[in-house]
Structure formats: C-alpha cells, structure tokens
Amino acid sequence: MAPENSFFESGLLDELKTELDKCVRCGECRSVCPVYEQLKLEKFTSRGRIALLDAITSRDLELNTPLGQTLDNCIMCLACQEKCGSQVKTERIIPLARALVSRKQGLPFIKKLVIKGLTLPEKTIRQAALLEPLAFKSLPMESGLRRRFPLPYVDQNQYIPRLDWPGFRASSPEVFPARGEKTTVSFFTGCLANHAFTQQAANLVKVLNALGVSVQIPKEQICCAAPMHVNGEITIARENALKNLEALSGRPAGQKIVILCASCGFTLKKVYPHLLADSPELAEKARAMADDVMDISEFLISQFDPKLLEEHFTRPLCQGLTYHDPCHLARGQGILDQPRHLLNLISRGGLVEMEKPDQCCGSGGTYGLVHKDVSQQILKAKMIRAEKTGVKLIATGCPACMIQLKSGVLKYQTGQKVVHIVDLLATALGVK
Numbered sequence: 001m002a003p004e005n006s007f008f009e010s011g012l013l014d015e016l017k018t019e020l021d022k023c024v025r026c027g028e029c030r031s032v033c034p035v036y037e038q039l040k041l042e043k044f045t046s047r048g049r050i051a052l053l054d055a056i057t058s059r060d061l062e063l064n065t066p067l068g069q070t071l072d073n074c075i076m077c078l079a080c081q082e083k084c085g086s087q088v089k090t091e092r093i094i095p096l097a098r099a100l101v102s103r104k105q106g107l108p109f110i111k112k113l114v115i116k117g118l119t120l121p122e123k124t125i126r127q128a129a130l131l132e133p134l135a136f137k138s139l140p141m142e143s144g145l146r147r148r149f150p151l152p153y154v155d156q157n158q159y160i161p162r163l164d165w166p167g168f169r170a171s172s173p174e175v176f177p178a179r180g181e182k183t184t185v186s187f188f189t190g191c192l193a194n195h196a197f198t199q200q201a202a203n204l205v206k207v208l209n210a211l212g213v214s215v216q217i218p219k220e221q222i223c224c225a226a227p228m229h230v231n232g233e234i235t236i237a238r239e240n241a242l243k244n245l246e247a248l249s250g251r252p253a254g255q256k257i258v259i260l261c262a263s264c265g266f267t268l269k270k271v272y273p274h275l276l277a278d279s280p281e282l283a284e285k286a287r288a289m290a291d292d293v294m295d296i297s298e299f300l301i302s303q304f305d306p307k308l309l310e311e312h313f314t315r316p317l318c319q320g321l322t323y324h325d326p327c328h329l330a331r332g333q334g335i336l337d338q339p340r341h342l343l344n345l346i347s348r349g350g351l352v353e354m355e356k357p358d359q360c361c362g363s364g365g366t367y368g369l370v371h372k373d374v375s376q377q378i379l380k381a382k383m384i385r386a387e388k389t390g391v392k393l394i395a396t397g398c399p400a401c402m403i404q405l406k407s408g409v410l411k412y413q414t415g416q417k418v419v420h421i422v423d424l425l426a427t428a429l430g431v432k
C-alpha cells in the first residue's frame with residue numbers, strides 16, 4: 001500500500017475535503033498572506049494550496065517532493081482564515097495537508113528532531129541543558145546564547161534561550177498560595193516557559209499571587225502538542241491531548257487554566273476538541289476544559305476591575321512601548337484588546353502602535369527553521385515597523401515570538417528590548 005493511502009483511507013481525508021469544498025476561489029486571502037507578500041506566487045496563498053490539495057486528494061495530481069514543500073510553506077498565521085468570508089479553516093487544512101505529506105515523504109530532519117525532543121523523557125532535557133554550553137556561548141548581556149561555531153539551522157545572530165534544568169514545574173511546589181486568597185487557578189506552563197522562559201513563568205505566578213490568586217502547578221502536564229499538530233503528527237498530538245486532559249482533570253469544576261504561551265492556549269482551546277472528535281465523550285471533556293482556558297491577559301481583564309488593577313500598579317512604566325500580537329493569540333483566540341488595556345494601564349497610556357501589529361513575526365515554530373529565508377524576510381519587515389515607533393520596548397504574549405523578535409533585535413541592531421507582558425506586570429506590581 002502506498003504510504004499516503006493510510007491518509008486517504010482514514011477519516012482525515014473527509015475532514016480535509018470538507019474544508020477544501022468551502023473555498024469559492026475569491027482570492028481575498030492573498031491580500032493578507034505574509035508568505036505571499038514575500039514570494040509573490042499564487043501557489044503559496046491559501047487559495048493556491050487549496051487548489052493543489054483539491055487536485056491531489058482527487059488523485060489528479062501526484063504528490064511529489066516540490067509539491068510537498070509548497071504545501072508546507074505556510075506559517076499558520078491564520079491571517080487568511082480571518083479574512084475568508086467562506087469560513088475556510090486554515091487551522092484545520094494545514095495540519096491535515098502536512099499529515100498527508102509526511103505520510104508519503106516523511107518529516108524534514110529538523111521537524112523530526114524538534115518533535116522527537118519534545119516527546120523524549122524529561123531527562124533528555126537535562127542532557128541538552130548540560131551540552132548547550134559546548135555549542136553556544138553566553139554573552140554579557142540579556143541576550144541568551146550565541147553559537148560558538150557554524151551550525152545548521154542556527155544563524156550567527158540567532159537568539160538561543162538558555163535551557164533550564166530541572167525546569168520550572170519540577171522546582172515548584174504543587175501550589176503557590178496567595179495571601180488573602182480570592183481564587184485559585186491552574187497554570188499550564190508549556191515547554192518554553194518550563195525549560196527556557198522560566199523567569200516569565202515565575203513572573204506569572206508572582207503577578208497572580210500579588211493580586212490574591214493562588215496558583216496550582218499540575219505536575220503531570222506535558223507538551224501541549226502544538227508542534228506535533230501543526231506538523232501533521234496527529235497521532236502523537238492526540239496522545240498529548242489525552243495526557244493533558246487527564247493532568248488537568250483534577251481541578252475543581254470551573255477552575256481557570258491560565259497560560260502565557262499563545263500557541264499553547266490556542267491548542268488547548270481550539271485544537272483538542274478536534275483531536276479528540278472520534279470520541280464524543282472525550283471531545284465533550286475537551287470542550288468543557290477549553291471553556292476554562294485563559295491567556296493571562298484575558299484572565300486579568302476578565303477578573304479584575306481596571307481601576308483596581310491601576311491602583312495595584314504602584315510602579316508604572318516610565319517609557320513608551322509597542323506591542324506585537326502573537327498570531328495564535330490575536331487570530332487564534334481573538335485576544336487583542338486585553339493585552340493593550342493592560343499595557344496602557346502599566347504605562348499610563350504609553351502604548352505606541354506599530355503598523356500592522358498583528359502581522360506575523362515570521363516565527364511559526366518550526367517554520368522559521370525549515371523556511372528560513374521567508375521567515376527572516378517577514379521578521380525584517382516586522383523589525384522595521386517596530387523600530388519606526390521610536391520606542392525601546394517591544395512587549396508580546398508568547399515565548400516563541402520573543403525568540404524571533406529577540407533575534408530580530410540582534411540582527412538589525414535596533415537596540416530594543418523584548419519582554420513578555422508578565423514581565424511588565426511584575427515590575428509594575430513591584431514583585432519582580
């Protein structure tokens with residue numbers, strides 16, 4: 001049996017065709033696609049990929065290697081999905097298209113490496129953390145690590161976060177209790193905040209504790225499965241979804257799950273119910289859990305009176321700042337106003353919008369590794385717009401965007417600092 005037959009004979013084909021059939025070929029999606037903006041070829045638009053997938057799934061076109069690469073060249077920024085009047089869900093099409101491609105052609109080496117790394121036992125992270133200084137050196141600035149010698153996939157100016165062992169969760173108590181507790185939340189850390197952006201994880205806890213919110217750390221949680229899902233590794237993604245559903249099931253009914261990573265939040269809210277759709281009972285559980293998942297900015301704005309928050313911000317920021325919308329926060333979860341509201345409170349109205357703040361930074365997880373040139377061109381455009389604001393601080397709400405933007409600052413020497421919104425909240429509350 002040809003390898004792709006396992007796709008054609010699975011329910012995945014019907015799911016894919018349902019989405020493809022919605023497209024009326026209007027081409028509206030082209031105007032917002034950052035990949036098309038750089039490459040100017042129809043085949044890289046949502047419409048172009050849908051036409052190719054139509055032909056492939058109808059067996060009119062054979063899926064060869066160049067076609068596989070074309071189908072893969074999407075950053076999953078969801079700009080086309082937002083623009084589309086026919087509700088074509090790119091968030092469904094791309095993972096399924098990649099599942100089809102990987103069953104025939106296998107995953108590119110770097111994607112395999114990333115996914116393998118995220119599914120290996122935790123002790124592997126320890127080995128990686130120990131070996132990291134051999135390949136990367138630290139510089140006397142708050143800029144992560146830099147490579148010591150030429151390495152595939154890693155540019156000279158690439159920001160490499162320091163790996164932390166044993167990681168945030170393993171070194172945390174089960175609960176961080178708040179004085180004068182008003183409520184309790186569970187914290188889904190995601191891999192990056194657990195092993196690289198541990199300062200941001202700690203800041204999230206301090207911010208919530210300072211506002212009277214106790215924070216539980218469910219210890220059995222694992223990778224949210226975003227890297228597996230977007231790359232078409234549906235079986236592994238489903239296993240992770242099941243494990244996380246279980247890990248987060250011990251909460252009292254209705255307890256919120258707070259997240260600081262845009263892609264983790266998007267995956268728990270929007271992807272898990274689809275991944276578990278083959279079991280009505282599990283899908284229902286996933287939907288119920290999704291209702292409790294909240295980005296940190298969404299949680300704070302929904303739970304606290306802005307006036308009260310402002311009173312708590314006793315150390316406001318005395319400089320202007322700009323904000324980059326993570327794709328999976330803005331379009332994936334519809335969260336645009338909440339971070340801006342908080343940033344304006346922290347800075348007493350100091351938010352300076354860049355042009356197209358919600359256009360992708362070019363990261364896209366493994367996209368930036370596989371399609372480096374396009375990723376870097378998109379990043380360059382973002383950095384030009386960020387620099388034009390004249391401010392020295394770029395805030396965002398996703399560790400993956402932070403890596404990309406920090407690399408942009410180093411590469412284009414803009415002299416700006418990239419921070420997560422929880423860093424600024426912790427400073428403004430005087431708990432950093």
Ligand code: SF4
Pocket residue numbers: 022023024025026027028029030046047050080083084085086087088
């Ligand atoms: S905007 Fe939607 S319907 Fe129109 S071409 Fe793009 S994907 Fe198809």
Ligand code: SF4
Pocket residue numbers: 032033034035036044045046073074075076077078079080081090
């Ligand atoms: S998700 Fe983004 S990169 Fe992919 S086709 Fe849509 S607009 Fe283009």
